[in-house]
Amino acid sequence: MTMESNHHLNFLAPQPDRSWLGSWIFSTDHKRIGILYLVAISTFFLVGLCLGLLMRLELIAPGGIIMGPQTYNALFTVHGVIMIFLVVIPSIPAVFGNMILPIQLGAKDVFFPRLNLLSWWLYMFGAGVAVISLFTGGGPPDTGWTFYVPFSTMTKSNTTLSVFGVFILGFSGILTGLNFITTVHRLKPSTTPWMKLPLFTWSLYFTAWIQVLVTPILAITLLLIILERVIGLGLFDPTKGGDPLLYQHLFWIYSHPAVYIMILPAMGVISEIVPVFARKPAFGYRAIVFSGFVIATAGSMVWAHHMFVAGISDTAVMVFSFLTFVVAIPSAIKVFNWTATLYKGSIYLGPPLLYALAFIFLFSLGGLQGLILGSAGTDMHVHDTYFVVGHFHYVVFGGAIFGFFAALHYWLPKMFGRLYNYEWATAALFLKFIGFNLLYFTMLIMGVQGMPRRYYDYLPEFQNLQVISTVGSWILAAGIIMMVINLFYGMRYGEKAGDNPWGGATLEWTVSSPPPAENFEGEPVLTRSPYDFKDIKAPHAE
Amino acid sequence: MQNDSVGSRLGMWLFLFTELMLFGGLFLLYAVYSNRYPAEFSRASKELSTIMGSLNTVVLLTSSLFVVLAVAGIRNNKPRHTVAFLLATIACAGIFLGVKSVEWSEKYHHGLFPNTPTLLAKPKGEIVFFNLYFTITGLHAIHIIIGAIVLGIITWSVYSGKTSSNDYVSLENSGLYWHLVDLIWIYIFPLFYLVVP
Numbered sequence: 099m100t101m102e103s104n105h106h107l108n109f110l111a112p113q114p115d116r117s118w119l120g121s122w123i124f125s126t127d128h129k130r131i132g133i134l135y136l137v138a139i140s141t142f143f144l145v146g147l148c149l150g151l152l153m154r155l156e157l158i159a160p161g162g163i164i165m166g167p168q169t170y171n172a173l174f175t176v177h178g179v180i181m182i183f184l185v186v187i188p189s190i191p192a193v194f195g196n197m198i199l200p201i202q203l204g205a206k207d208v209f210f211p212r213l214n215l216l217s218w219w220l221y222m223f224g225a226g227v228a229v230i231s232l233f234t235g236g237g238p239p240d241t242g243w244t245f246y247v248p249f250s251t252m253t254k255s256n257t258t259l260s261v262f263g264v265f266i267l268g269f270s271g272i273l274t275g276l277n278f279i280t281t282v283h284r285l286k287p288s289t290t291p292w293m294k295l296p297l298f299t300w301s302l303y304f305t306a307w308i309q310v311l312v313t314p315i316l317a318i319t320l321l322l323i324i325l326e327r328v329i330g331l332g333l334f335d336p337t338k339g340g341d342p343l344l345y346q347h348l349f350w351i352y353s354h355p356a357v358y359i360m361i362l363p364a365m366g367v368i369s370e371i372v373p374v375f376a377r378k379p380a381f382g383y384r385a386i387v388f389s390g391f392v393i394a395t396a397g398s399m400v401w402a403h404h405m406f407v408a409g410i411s412d413t414a415v416m417v418f419s420f421l422t423f424v425v426a427i428p429s430a431i432k433v434f435n436w437t438a439t440l441y442k443g444s445i446y447l448g449p450p451l452l453y454a455l456a457f458i459f460l461f462s463l464g465g466l467q468g469l470i471l472g473s474a475g476t477d478m479h480v481h482d483t484y485f486v487v488g489h490f491h492y493v494v495f496g497g498a499i500f501g502f503f504a505a506l507h508y509w510l511p512k513m514f515g516r517l518y519n520y521e522w523a524t525a526a527l528f529l530k531f532i533g534f535n536l537l538y539f540t541m542l543i544m545g546v547q548g549m550p551r552r553y554y555d556y557l558p559e560f561q562n563l564q565v566i567s568t569v570g571s572w573i574l575a576a577g578i579i580m581m582v583i584n585l586f587y588g589m590r591y592g593e594k595a596g597d598n599p600w601g602g603a604t605l606e607w608t609v610s611s612p613p614p615a616e617n618f619e620g621e622p623v624l625t626r627s628p629y630d631f632k633d634i635k636a637p638h639a640e
Numbered sequence: 641m642q643n644d645s646v647g648s649r650l651g652m653w654l655f656l657f658t659e660l661m662l663f664g665g666l667f668l669l670y671a672v673y674s675n676r677y678p679a680e681f682s683r684a685s686k687e688l689s690t691i692m693g694s695l696n697t698v699v700l701l702t703s704s705l706f707v708v709l710a711v712a713g714i715r716n717n718k719p720r721h722t723v724a725f726l727l728a729t730i731a732c733a734g735i736f737l738g739v740k741s742v743e744w745s746e747k748y749h750h751g752l753f754p755n756t757p758t759l760l761a762k763p764k765g766e767i768v769f770f771n772l773y774f775t776i777t778g779l780h781a782i783h784i785i786i787g788a789i790v791l792g793i794i795t796w797s798v799y800s801g802k803t804s805s806n807d808y809v810s811l812e813n814s815g816l817y818w819h820l821v822d823l824i825w826i827y828i829f830p831l832f833y834l835v836v837p
């Protein structure tokens with residue numbers, strides 16, 4: 099077999115010159131790396147899910163049920179660390195950014211393919227360190243995912259190692275971001291105008307900038323925690339002249355923009371799905387691009403809304419509260435644009451669109467709750483209660499992860515060339531939607547009633563709502579398992595998807611499914627706008 | 641796509657940018673604390689040797705010049721010059737680290753080191769000053785070591801002919817990295833050695 103003919107094979111085909119394992123874990127093909135991330139991230143997602151279910155089970159009745167309070171502390175910490183740093187932050191960029199971005203752009207690969215592989219190895223190394231920290235030293239970390247000082251510098255649990263794991267994961271994210279920015283700038287065909295880039299590409303581009311901008315701040319903050327624990331440095335220790343509040347500032351300078359690292363790519367996915375399933379150009383393309391830019395910049399200036407009760411000045415509270423309201427505007431613009439795209443479209447309610455609609459509903463609710471927390475007055479009441487936990491999950495789970503689910507249903511047929519069962523996909527979504535709202539809406543109510551977050555025990559008056567919430571977690575988990583089975587089965591045995599099952603107009607739908615090893619045979623030519631569906635058939639969306 | 645030196649340089653600039661942000665977090669802490677403890681900061685600063693600091697500044701500026709000459713050498717197709725200037729740069733890195741370790745160990749012998757009883761007996765502002773000093777110069781020294789290793793690899797690559805006048809973007813990029821390390825020192829030096837009351 100000559101090298102030439104090798105290029106026409108699809109990227110999943112076995113590579114006879116390498117061992118099976120080597121052809122994956124040492125592959126520099128962006129699509130294979132995307133699948134490596136998909137496997138790793140899905141695995142960690144299921145682990146995080148199990149930890150969440152255990153917590154909910156513990157809370158089904160007051161007092162100890164299946165674990166002690168220290169185990170509970172470790173559970174909510176590890177659940178948070180896994181879900182945030184190992185799952186949600188890398189999720190869409192690492193999986194679908196890798197799989198789709200170069201093809202959408204018209205490139206053969208990312209700009210630095212070997213660096214891309216290194217990013218995955220760093221991810222696995224960081225994840226490994228984080229996992230080892232659970233079983234060694236003083237046991238799993240119990241600080242909460244925010245690693246707040248002074249507790250994180252004093253606790254006997256194995257916090258140093260888990261912080262170091264997160265530090266390495268940060269590097270992995272920085273390198274992926276750097277790679278994507280360079281890819282978009284240098285591998286965009288010169289014939290493609292910027293304002294004809296698909297919206298998913300745009301969202302990844304802005305996300306990459308945020309990642310490159312703020313992740314180093316997290317890195318240095320975590321390094322200071324490690325130094326404080328190991329050599330007693332004390333830059334956040336008041337007895338040594340330090341100020342613990344500065345830890346919170348540095349942490350949120352990273353971690354608020356991190357919310358946009360999580361949500362912007364999901365918004366990109368939705369912006370891609372909605373026009374395709376409404377057979378209409380995206381309404382307000384420029385407004386969607388511009389609002390992505392505003393989110394990326396303004397979102398970096400609102401961090402102190404996490405610190406309204408931490409002892410910052412009244413002026414600071416007012417300024418940050420105001421800016422928080424400002425940053426809600428571009429998100430709202432996107433929601434209006436999606437609904438306007440649907441308006442008078444010829445809509446096909448296929449699974450990807452249903453997931454996108456679930457995203458829009460849950461994310462809008464989450465965003466509105468964010469304004470309650472962003473207003474200083476109401477925040478005083480609900481700060482550190484279940485309301486925050488509920489809001490957070492509406493945005494990050496209902497937003498980022500539902501966006502990830504939508505992307506799975508939209509792009510997996512492209513990557514594997516086969517379709518899943520629509521009825522199962524819809525039923526799974528229905529289960530998840532019901533379970534999700536039972537699980538988290540009850541948290542909002544409990545929060546308003548004063549149930550504090552991170553408590554192992556609670557007063558009897560919360561019993562009913564806690565039970566509903568736990569039952570919701572079971573329904574949600576059932577829906578997720580159903581989705582996983584359906585996707586797995588579909589990717590192996592499903593009906594052949596064809597090159598363009600949904601009738602998309604972006605470049606990834608012009609290549610075969612699965613795509614060939616080098617994406618395009620010859621130079622791809624852009625013949626139409628990304629959302630111009632004239633004369634495109636949608637064989638599986640009719 | 642490997643031959644697109646503009647892209648490689650763009651990637652490098654983005655990386656340098658993240659390095660600046662990394663130190664930026666520490667400089668932010670410096671700004672807040674020096675604002676809170678101005679008198680202590682200027683008193684503690686007197687304990688650092690301005691002569692040693694100036695010496696290291698001169699050493700690093702010279703090394704940056706050597707890097708520029710090394711790049712110019714390969715551009716003019718004179719790889720031997722490049723190798724010589726790169727070795728001179730690495731020597732400068734060695735001198736810098738030598739001076740730094742003299743400074744550090746002298747402080748250490750006076751009991752001035754994070755979490756020592758002597759340091760903790762001082763006023764809070766001075767404790768913070770020395771904690772910042774050791775953190776920032778320590779992180780910077782690690783960058784010097786990494787930079788020297790990278791330059792060493794590049795020297796070998798030029799010597800063996802792998803990096804030549806046809807393709808020397810890796811040399812340019814390591815040069816950029818060295819300039820950044822130098823630039824950060826240009827900020828560190830006045831912030832710690834030249835604090836005026």
Ligand SMILES: [Cu+2]
Nearest residue numbers: 354401403404
């Ligand atoms: Cu925030």
